[in-house]
Amino acid sequence: MPITSTANGDTNNSSVTNTTNDIHFHINNSNINYNDATEPVTDVEVRIGILKGKVHDYVNKIFPSGSYGKHNLAKLVPIKCLFEFANQSFGKDKWSIKILELHITDSNSFGCTSMNTSSVTQVLAEARVQVQLNKEWKIESCGIGYGNLESKDQNENSAIAKQRAVDNAIKEILLSLIES
Numbered sequence: 001m002p003i004t005s006t007a008n009g010d011t012n013n014s015s016v017t018n019t020t021n022d023i024h025f026h027i028n029n030s031n032i033n034y035n036d037a038t039e040p041v042t043d044v045e046v047r048i049g050i051l052k053g054k055v056h057d058y059v060n061k062i063f064p065s066g067s068y069g070k071h072n073l074a075k076l077v078p079i080k081c082l083f084e085f086a087n088q089s090f091g092k093d094k095w096s097i098k099i100l101e102l103h104i105t106d107s108n109s110f111g112c113t114s115m116n117t118s119s120v121t122q123v124l125a126e127a128r129v130q131v132q133l134n135k136e137w138k139i140e141s142c143g144i145g146y147g148n149l150e151s152k153d154q155n156e157n158s159a160i161a162k163q164r165a166v167d168n169a170i171k172e173i174l175l176s177l178i179e180s
Contacts (some may be wrong), residue, residue: 044133051089052178058085073175079167082174090133097170100140101128102162107154123147123157127165131173141176143169 059076086095106124123146130140145164147157 044137047089047094047133048177051085051174054085054089055082055175055178073178074168074171077171077175079171082171086174094133096132098130098132099127099166100130101126102166104158104161107158109154120148120150121154121157123154123161125158125161125165127162127169129166129169129173131170139173139176141169141172143167143172 055073055077058081059071059073062076063071103126104123105126106122108122109119110122125145125147127143127145128140129143130138132138143165145161145166145168147160147164149157149160
């Protein structure tokens with residue numbers, strides 16, 4: 001037996017009819033059927049919502065009640081916090097990161113190169129990273145990182161640049177989940 005309820009007691013204006021697994025809306029003589037029209041929410045979507053809540057709680061601790069306007073989440077939330085929130089939301093063994101490409105795109109040395117002083121080496125790296133949340137959810141993004149140290153060791157700058165590029169790509173992916 002269908003259950004019918006009316007808004008404001010007016011049966012001509014709007015009503016909702018509910019039978020088993022069928023929801024019908026009658027608004028201003030229009031009949032709208034929402035029988036399985038919406039897909040169920042997946043486990044990954046629920047976990048993305050949990051991640052979103054954790055990031056917004058973190059940001060609200062820094063800027064309570066939205067003070068100081070909108071801010072770039074990539075600059076507000078450190079990568080270590082994003083990793084922690086993702087591990088709490090998805091589970092440590094439920095998501096994975098795969099580095100698809102990682103290379104140095106530019107390297108420059110400048111400054112005095114005498115025996116007593118070292119030159120400044122600037123290294124630019126690019127990374128393409130894939131985050132997999134389950135079998136269906138694979139997201140790719142690119143990141144750019146730089147290393148700018150007063151050091152004679154070019155390898156140290158390269159390692160810093162590569163790490164920053166990977167971190168930026170992972171940040172881009174996790175924050176794109178939140179902002180979608």
